[in-house]
Amino acid sequence: MTTEEKMNSINKTARIAGALYLIIAIAMGFSFTVAYESLIVPGDATATANNIIASESLFRIGFVGDSVTFLAEIVLVVLLYVLFKPVSRTLSLVAAFSRLAMTVIQGINLLNHFIPLLLLSGAGYLTVFEPDQLHALVLLFLNAHEYVVLVWGLFFGLHLFFLGYLVYKSGYIPRILGVLLIIASLCYLTQGFGNILLPKYEEIFATIGFLSILELAFPLWLLVKGVNVEKWENRALESA
Numbered sequence: 001m002t003t004e005e006k007m008n009s010i011n012k013t014a015r016i017a018g019a020l021y022l023i024i025a026i027a028m029g030f031s032f033t034v035a036y037e038s039l040i041v042p043g044d045a046t047a048t049a050n051n052i053i054a055s056e057s058l059f060r061i062g063f064v065g066d067s068v069t070f071l072a073e074i075v076l077v078v079l080l081y082v083l084f085k086p087v088s089r090t091l092s093l094v095a096a097f098s099r100l101a102m103t104v105i106q107g108i109n110l111l112n113h114f115i116p117l118l119l120l121s122g123a124g125y126l127t128v129f130e131p132d133q134l135h136a137l138v139l140l141f142l143n144a145h146e147y148v149v150l151v152w153g154l155f156f157g158l159h160l161f162f163l164g165y166l167v168y169k170s171g172y173i174p175r176i177l178g179v180l181l182i183i184a185s186l187c188y189l190t191q192g193f194g195n196i197l198l199p200k201y202e203e204i205f206a207t208i209g210f211l212s213i214l215e216l217a218f219p220l221w222l223l224v225k226g227v228n229v230e231k232w233e234n235r236a237l238e239s240a
Contacts, residue, residue: 010083010233011226017079018222020072025216027065027072035062036113040142045135048142053120059113066110073103083227084166086235095162102155105148112145150192157188160215167218172231177218184215 035058041047052059081096116138119126126134160181168178 010229013079013082014222014226017076017083018219018224020076020079021219022216022223024069024072024076025219027068031062031065031069035059035065036142040139045139046132049116049120049135049138052116052138056117059117063110063113066106066113070103070106073099073106077103080163083232084163084170086232086239087166087170089239091162091166095159095166098155098159098162102152102159105152105155109145109148109152112141112148115141150195153188154192157185157192160185160188163218170227170231171235172228173218173221177221180214180217184213187214 039048039051039055039059041051077096077099080099081092084092084095119134119138119141129137164178164181164183164185166178167173167181168175170178
């Protein structure tokens with residue numbers, strides 16, 4: 001492979017990673033805000049169940065958004081490992097495995113949205129439950145989904161911390177992006193542990209979590225600018 005081909009290859013990898021990162025953010029954002037949160041009425045099981053029944057197609061579209069998210073994550077894990085292996089193979093593996101663990105939990109957590117549809121399906125075996133009981137179970141599983149989100153958020157926070165460090169030390173991506181990733185990491189970790197330990201203060205931690213959007217500066221840079229290929233090559237030779 002010629003030098004020019006190597007340059008094109010690593011920048012192509014960087015831009016694909018950036019594009020996937022943004023696709024994941026959009027798909028996840030749609031699922032959370034449009035497909036799910038718009039139908040859930042906190043504390044009102046009956047209203048929530050009625051909303052899901054009336055907008056089942058929208059709720060199911062949320063499954064598509066979630067599926068796109070965790071399938072794209074698997075590819076992104078590999079691409080990010082390739083990009084930052086020259087900095088530290090060990091830390092790149094830590095970042096990759098923590099993100100992969102998050103992805104597995106995301107996939108399993110989708111069950112907490114499938115089960116409410118089963119409960120509201122009207123199947124004959126569900127007649128042993130009163131309607132209010134079914135509605136309460138629906139809201140229980142939806143609430144469980146939110147808590148599992150906090151759990152995978154801890155894995156994601158760990159991933160962002162090491163990713164931020166790798167970006168900062170790389171030399172082929174601006175250091176400020178690494179700092180922003182580390183700040184986003186601390187936001188996810190604070191939000192996760194904070195809501196687990198002090199659930200009554202979820203509004204405060206939601207505000208802190210909003211700062212996590214700082215991480216989006218990183219994929220935007222990858223998509224538009226890519227990496228400094230010459231410096232990436234130098235790091236790759238040093239680590240060989």
